[in-house]
Amino acid sequence: MWGVRRLALAALAGSSALGVALRTGDNATDLTLLSIREAAALIQEGSLRATQLVEAYLARIDTVDERLRSFIYVARDEALAAAAQVDKDIAAGQYRGALHGIPFGIKDLYFSGAIPTTGNSRLDWGNRTDQVAAVITNLEAAGAVLIGKMDTGEFASGTVKLYMDLPHDLAANPWDLDRFAGGSSTGPGAGVGGRTTLLAVGGDTGGSVRLPSAACGVQGLKPTFGRVSNYGAISNTWSRDCAGPIGWNVEDLGYALEAMGGYDVRDSTTVKTAPFKFDPIIPQDLSGRRVGVVNISSTDYAGLQPAMRAGIENVISLLQDNGAEIVPTNLPSKLAEYNTVGSPISNVEFHVSNWDLIMSDPAAVGQGTRDRLSRILETTAVDYGEARKRALEMTSELEELFRDFEVLVLPGTFYTAGLFSKPKEISDFMLKTAMVPASITGHPALSMRAGFDGELPLNFQMIGPLFDEAVLIRYGMFLEPLIDGVGPRRVPKVLG
Ligand SMILES: *[C@@H]1O[C@H](CO)[C@@H](O)[C@H](O)[C@H]1NC(C)=O
Ligand SMILES: *[C@@H]1O[C@H](CO)[C@@H](O)[C@H](O)[C@H]1NC(C)=O
Ligand SMILES: *[C@@H]1O[C@H](CO)[C@@H](O)[C@H](O)[C@H]1NC(C)=O
Numbered sequence: 001m002w003g004v005r006r007l008a009l010a011a012l013a014g015s016s017a018l019g020v021a022l023r024t025g026d027n028a029t030d031l032t033l034l035s036i037r038e039a040a041a042l043i044q045e046g047s048l049r050a051t052q053l054v055e056a057y058l059a060r061i062d063t064v065d066e067r068l069r070s071f072i073y074v075a076r077d078e079a080l081a082a083a084a085q086v087d088k089d090i091a092a093g094q095y096r097g098a099l100h101g102i103p104f105g106i107k108d109l110y111f112s113g114a115i116p117t118t119g120n121s122r123l124d125w126g127n128r129t130d131q132v133a134a135v136i137t138n139l140e141a142a143g144a145v146l147i148g149k150m151d152t153g154e155f156a157s158g159t160v161k162l163y164m165d166l167p168h169d170l171a172a173n174p175w176d177l178d179r180f181a182g183g184s185s186t187g188p189g190a191g192v193g194g195r196t197t198l199l200a201v202g203g204d205t206g207g208s209v210r211l212p213s214a215a216c217g218v219q220g221l222k223p224t225f226g227r228v229s230n231y232g233a234i235s236n237t238w239s240r241d242c243a244g245p246i247g248w249n250v251e252d253l254g255y256a257l258e259a260m261g262g263y264d265v266r267d268s269t270t271v272k273t274a275p276f277k278f279d280p281i282i283p284q285d286l287s288g289r290r291v292g293v294v295n296i297s298s299t300d301y302a303g304l305q306p307a308m309r310a311g312i313e314n315v316i317s318l319l320q321d322n323g324a325e326i327v328p329t330n331l332p333s334k335l336a337e338y339n340t341v342g343s344p345i346s347n348v349e350f351h352v353s354n355w356d357l358i359m360s361d362p363a364a365v366g367q368g369t370r371d372r373l374s375r376i377l378e379t380t381a382v383d384y385g386e387a388r389k390r391a392l393e394m395t396s397e398l399e400e401l402f403r404d405f406e407v408l409v410l411p412g413t414f415y416t417a418g419l420f421s422k423p424k425e426i427s428d429f430m431l432k433t434a435m436v437p438a439s440i441t442g443h444p445a446l447s448m449r450a451g452f453d454g455e456l457p458l459n460f461q462m463i464g465p466l467f468d469e470a471v472l473i474r475y476g477m478f479l480e481p482l483i484d485g486v487g488p489r490r491v492p493k494v495l496g
Contacts, residue, residue, distance in 0.1 A: 003284035007037060007251070031056035032195040033489055036252045037280070039198065040098040043090065050086035050101030053198075054079050054145055057103045061148075061196045064495050069171045070191035072108045074148040075115045079103065082145045089143075098255045100143030105197035107185045108149035108168075109156050110243070111232040112136055115146065119234045120166045121154045122364040123357060133232030134267065135201055135243045135260050142259035147197060150187025154369050155354060156203050156236040158211065159183040160430045162423065163367040170420075174216055174492040175455050179417040180426050182215030184208040188246045189216035193457075194495050199256055200246045205236045206342060207435025209244040210447035210461065215417035215429065217449050217457025217490075219476065220246040221253045224467045225442035226271035228257075229264030235353040237346040238269065239388070240439050248489065250448065250476035254278035257469060273467055282477045287323030290405035291475075294434075295328060300335045303432055304414045311450030311458035312411055318482045319409070327405045331437055332397035338437045341390050343375070344383040345440075351376040395441040395466075402465040407475050410434050412447045412461040438463050446472040449483060455493060 031053055034042075042048035058076055065071055086101045110133035111117050117125060136146060151171040153159045162170065162180075171186045173179035174194035181190040185202025189212025192200050202209040204222040213220025221244050228243045235241060245256035258278040264270045283289075293316055296304060304312075320326055331338075350372060358365055358373060401408060414432040418425025438445035443463050450458040464472040484490070 004281040005284060007280040007282065032060050032198070034198070035249045036098055036102055036199065036247070036255045039102060040100070043101045044095055046090070050083040050090070050145060051080065053101060054083040054103050054147060057147055057197060064194055065196050067172065067177055068174060068190055068194045068196060068495065069151060069169055070187040070194060070196045071105065071148045071150055072118060072120060072168045072187065073116055075146055078115055079145050079147040086143060086145065096143040099139065099259050102144045102198055103147045104139060104144050104199040104201060104256075105148050105150045105188065105191050106136060106146065106201040107152045107156070107188055107203055109152050109203055109234045110136060110201070112146065112149065115149065117149065118167065119155060120152050120168050121366070122167055123361055131232050134229035134264050136232070138262065139201070139256070139259050144199070144259065150185075150191055150197075150200060152187060153184035154366050155234060155350070156184045156205060156208055157368055157372050158206060158208055158430055159368060160427045161368065161371075162420065162426055165366045173417050174495050175457060176417070177494055178421070179419055180215060180429060182212030182417065183430065185212045185246065189213055189218060189220070192216065192218040192246050192248055194492065198247070199252055201243055201256070201260070202246050203233060203236070204242045204244050204439065205240045206346070206439045207433060209242070209246060210412055210435050210445060211430065211433065213246055213447040214413045214457070214459035217452070218246055218248055219250050219253055219449065219480075220244060220447045221257060221469065221472070222438060222445045223257060223261065223469055224444045226269055227261045227276065227444075227467065227469070229262070229267040229270050231264050231266040235349075237349040238353060239345060239349060240442070250446070250473055250480050251280055253446075254280060254473045271467075276469055278473070279470070280477070281474065283474060285323045286319060286478065289324050290327050291319050291324045292327045292329040292401060292405040292408040294330050294408070294410040296411060298330065301411055301414070301434075304411055305416065307453035308411065308414060308416070308450075308458050311453075312409075312460045315409065315450055315460050315479065315483065318479060322478070322482070329401060329405070329408065331410070332401065333394060335434060335437065338394070338440045341387045341394065342436055342440055344379045344387040345391065347375045347379040348384045391440050395443075398437065398441045398443055398463070399466055406464070406471055408463045410461050410463065412459040416453055416456040416458065434461060442466065444469045444472055446476050448476055448479070451483060452490070
């Protein structure tokens with residue numbers, strides 16, 4: 001049993017200083033600093049209109065996004081129209097819940113009907129105005145307002161080598177505009193860190209939600225494979241692609257995942273399991289709870305930056321200080337083996353999904369995509385079959401660990417975000433990580449802030465049992481205030 005505190009939406013409404021400030025027209029409060037629960041409480045009680053909140057984000061985009069480049073397309077008119085409808089519905093007593101009126105941006109890899117989709121590619125995707133990705137439909141059904149399409153690597157390919165040849169220039173890191181924001185959900189990470197959106201949706205095939213979250217100092221969740229529908233998404237590697245939420249708070253991810261997830265007959269990789277229900281509860285302490293922690297002194301983690309190591313050690317101390325029992329463990333396989341198993345799978349699946357389209361106009365795609373496609377030449381059918389077989393075994397081996405503890409704590413990236421001018425820093429950031437194992441096995445994984453090294457965010461990762469995102473979110477919500485400290489949200493100096 002968990003001793004818990006439950007956070008009610010109403011806890012903030014009515015008496016809140018912010019609610020009073022908004023009612024009296026004092027606009028000193030920056031609406032882009034609100035969490036989903038804070039904004040929802042104000043929207044529900046009528047002291048904040050969805051239109052005001054959307055306008056605040058559009059104004060923020062106008063002020064900073066020329067430098068940040070988080071959005072490929074800002075759906076200004078559509079967002080204002082949707083927000084006006086939300087305000088009408090709420091005034092008529094049809095309040096739908098925490099996401100009603102909450103602005104979100106999405107990686108430009110998900111088809112969005114009349115709102116254009118480019119996949120950050122010069123390829124012609126054809127006229128897909130009738131196609132709307134399931135994640136967008138689901139979030140909109142919960143009342144969330146799509147404000148635009150966010151920067152991505154072409155076909156969601158994680159950028160290891162920067163060719164700078166895509167139609168939309170890579171988003172910058174909000175904490176240092178000369179640095180990489182991680183990939184491939186670059187815009188979602190940069191946008192949440194730089195507050196051009198409250199909530200963002202990315203896609204994670206080998207770390208693409210967690211890497212930009214780590215680079216940009218925000219929280220990102222890769223759900224269990226099969227939790228969220230990929231209908232309407234441009235495919236990278238179909239046996240691993242996972243849409244996942246990115247937010248400033250872990251709690252925001254819980255609200256988002258509840259709306260995003262669920263079985264979808266149009267995507268047979270979704271699993272007919274109990275839908276994820278978010279219960280915003282925080283454990284009182286962790287006494288008697290068992291947490292697995294990998295050995296960060298083992299050779300697998302050699303090269304972990306000292307500041308990153310200190311950040312993770314601090315998280316482990318916080319767990320211990322709050323009563324958790326630390327169970328020393330390791331991933332069942334070496335990090336290198338997960339990478340080896342991943343390559344043939346992504347080579348073949350990327351090729352099968354995208355070859356025809358790319359060959360329709362090979363000159364239109366970037367060098368990164370061409371590099372990627374050429375890797376099919378090194379992969380045989382037997383390599384692919386063996387890798388798929390081994391991946392299934394790896395899923396069982398990792399799941400078995402959770403007999404002994406509830407969550408597994410491990411590093412995310414080994415390094416803070418690299419400088420654009422230093423190619424080695426970019427490739428080290430992307431490649432020297434522990435992000436791939438959960439992608440191979442399908443397990444849910446949460447990337448979280450672990451403090452800062454100067455202005456640069458540190459990160460760590462937690463993996464949970466299959467389909468138990470709830471336990472990750474619960475640990476995340478417990479640790480977050482301890483890691484971040486109390487007081488106002490930290491904002492990037494360079495953007496304000
Ligand atoms: C609110 O902002 C507007 C526009 O920036 C300004 O003209 C107005 O004086 C502000 N109101 C308050 C109460 O600060
Ligand atoms: C896409 O299809 C719609 C509806 O059939 C049509 O109105 C529109 O002109 C088409 N757009 C393009 C770019 O072909
Ligand atoms: C962690 O790995 C290091 C280096 O291999 C080793 O010396 C140490 O004993 C390990 N710690 C645990 C708890 O296994």
